[in-house]
Amino acid sequence: MELADVPQVSAIDRESFPTLWPPPAFKDELLHNRIARYLVAWEVEERYRGPPPATPAADLNSGEGGLLHKVRRLFSRRPEPEPPPARILGFVGVWFMVDEAHITTIAVGERHRRQGIGELLLIAALELSLQRQARVSTLEVRASNSPAQALYEKYAFAKVGVRPKYYTDNNEDAFIMTTDVLSAPAYQAHFQELKRRLFAAFPGGQRPTIALT
Numbered sequence: 001m002e003l004a005d006v007p008q009v010s011a012i013d014r015e016s017f018p019t020l021w022p023p024p025a026f027k028d029e030l031l032h033n034r035i036a037r038y039l040v041a042w043e044v045e046e047r048y049r050g051p052p053p054a055t056p057a058a059d060l061n062s063g064e065g066g067l068l069h070k071v072r073r074l075f076s077r078r079p080e081p082e083p084p085p086a087r088i089l090g091f092v093g094v095w096f097m098v099d100e101a102h103i104t105t106i107a108v109g110e111r112h113r114r115q116g117i118g119e120l121l122l123i124a125a126l127e128l129s130l131q132r133q134a135r136v137s138t139l140e141v142r143a144s145n146s147p148a149q150a151l152y153e154k155y156a157f158a159k160v161g162v163r164p165k166y167y168t169d170n171n172e173d174a175f176i177m178t179t180d181v182l183s184a185p186a187y188q189a190h191f192q193e194l195k196r197r198l199f200a201a202f203p204g205g206q207r208p209t210i211a212l213t
């Protein structure tokens with residue numbers, strides 16, 4: 001996540017956690033919290049995905065890559081339009097504390113749920129955690145939030161405790177959920193298999209890329 005992403009991320013946060021006040025200060029987190037890392041899932045419009053296809057010989061004077069188009073561009077006073085900013089679909093936040101990677105937040109925009117984006121974000125957070133040599137990943141989740149619990153259970157987070165009345169807006173309990181040791185062969189086998197299945201389920205040209213740098 002970069003500073004320019006904050007307005008889109010805040011909008012997703014508002015629709016995902018409407019009762020939380022004050023809202024999270026993403027800008028401060030990005031600028032000042034040295035143990036925090038935030039990742040976003042974004043979509044690039046089809047026509048900006050890669051280099052344009054080579055212009056076929058028969059089509060030299062027409063279309064975007066054609067000679068006429070290039071000449072017009074050369075003499076046009078108007079600059080070529082910039083690609084629009086990528087559309088952010090969801091985000092995840094992780095705090096790295098000693099040997100634990102604490103997932104502090106994860107959300108997907110309402111219109112994009114149930115398409116594997118939450119899973120993709122969780123995979124990215126867990127890969128980053130492994131890269132940072134976190135031993136385990138842990139989080140709190142509302143007792144009533146069964147969609148999120150199902151996601152975490154799929155990735156072998158187990159309920160290991162309860163924080164009574166943890167959420168002050170409605171006094172709801174939080175479950176504490178934690179993974180096994182992330183680098184353990186059994187965990188990695190499970191994780192890699194889930195990742196393989198998820199990636200295979202994305203339609204051909206839309207295979208996601210995970211970039212953690």
Ligand SMILES: CC(C)(COP(=O)(O)OP(=O)(O)OC[C@H]1O[C@@H](n2cnc3c(N)ncnc32)[C@H](O)[C@@H]1OP(=O)(O)O)[C@@H](O)C(=O)NCCC(=O)NCCS
Pocket residue numbers: 016017105106107108109112113114115116117118119120140141142145146147148150151152154
């Ligand atoms: C939780 C959340 C991030 C899941 O994102 P998503 O993109 O819809 O999830 P995915 O499509 O990747 O689903 C992955 C898995 O999560 C579980 N899941 C997600 N939504 C679910 C739902 N509505 N009901 C049951 N299980 C659900 C399933 O196990 C699913 O795997 P499956 O497709 O094999 O059944 C999303 O619902 C969300 O943003 N909720 C609001 C914010 C929130 O509650 N965050 C969690 C705070 S602890």
